[in-house]
Amino acid sequence: MTNSTIDRRQFLKLAGLGGAVFASGLPGFAHAQGAQDFYFVQLSDTHWGFEGEPNPDAKVTLEKAVASVNALSPAPDFIMFTGDLTHTTDDPAERRRRMGEFKEIIGALKVKDVRFIPGEHDASLDRGAAFKEFFGKTIYSFDYKGVHFVALDNVSDPAASLGQEQLDWLKADLAKQKPEARIVVFTHRPLFDLAPQWDWATRDGAKAVEIMMPYKNLTVFYGHIHQEHHQMTGHIAHHAAKSLIFPLPAPGSQPRRTPLAWNPQAPYSGLGFREIEIKAAYGAPEINELPVVKSA
């Protein structure tokens, strides 16, 4: 298995596509039973509760993102938050207060099918206890219009492992799918060693990727690194999403993973969310990156 980082242009070239879209799987996907065109939205790393210079507008950024999602037409079929909904705190009561506030703000989303996975800021200090109280399970799968979606948890273990039990579950869950099935996997951390010196990895992520390898149309969407990033492990594409609080530097580009400075001339630059379109006729999800606010 080889890992390769690719930019948007290379990605399009590999996928044989043009325009502002990405294709992750192999072209020529056979029309799946029940498949229909649809799209969903991925939001990530909102870090509700964060205060600091990297985002002086932290108290309103999430609300603005909610308004931008509400303005999408047609509305997405569902919304997925890929972790770090809240900024970590050592105080369990404060953690729950932040989760409650987050839930209240996103309650304004018009789309009511909203799903979540935790990030380490939400779940690593109490092994996901507070997260489960507010948002439910951290590991699950569901089917929607011919696509099998899998949500993994590589943060409730503070050592950033999936663990054998979850790996066994993943294997059993995917075993019900055909090799050509369209599958989308959500995680918070990258499943491959993107930048271990910044803790941008999952200890046993390679085992999960190995389990996924027999599936020809499987794509991973994750967060954690606060920037758009695209990498292949073999035929599997891994797409990192932007944050909604502050951007981080390119993987390993400097000694420390300090947030990029807020630019008052271009507020919210480097932040955003994405639409992911699934077309019934193709196996490859298409990605459209959007800013927090249209002027950004």
Next chain:
Amino acid sequence: MSDRNPNNLARRRALLQGLRFGGAAGVLALGGIGLKALAAPEEVRIKMTVKRFEFSQKELRVKKGVPVVVEIVSEDVPHGFAIPAFKARAEVVMPGKPTEVRFTPDQVGEFQYLCDIFCGSKHEELEGLLIVTA
């Protein structure tokens, strides 16, 4: 002088034995020098502690090719200790229980070590610099 002279034979045997002994001793001596020269450099032991949110040493200086063992113990909660550049990592650093992490730096430069077990609000700042010199 005939070789059949018993004195000469005895002298010759003694000489041979001496040579054999001396040779063996020489080989041993040379071998000893060789082994000493070829032996790995002595391991350097570094003792440190970690707590939320700092390592007792924010900078470690080591020599390329010299094996290092970091003996680390937590003063509060479970932490991690990893030097990804040299694939060195502790499974977990527990409070009050010293953990050893061994590695041999094979390149000079500056490398990060970090806590890779999420330990609290400033976990992401819990890191240090490993400086490897020639």
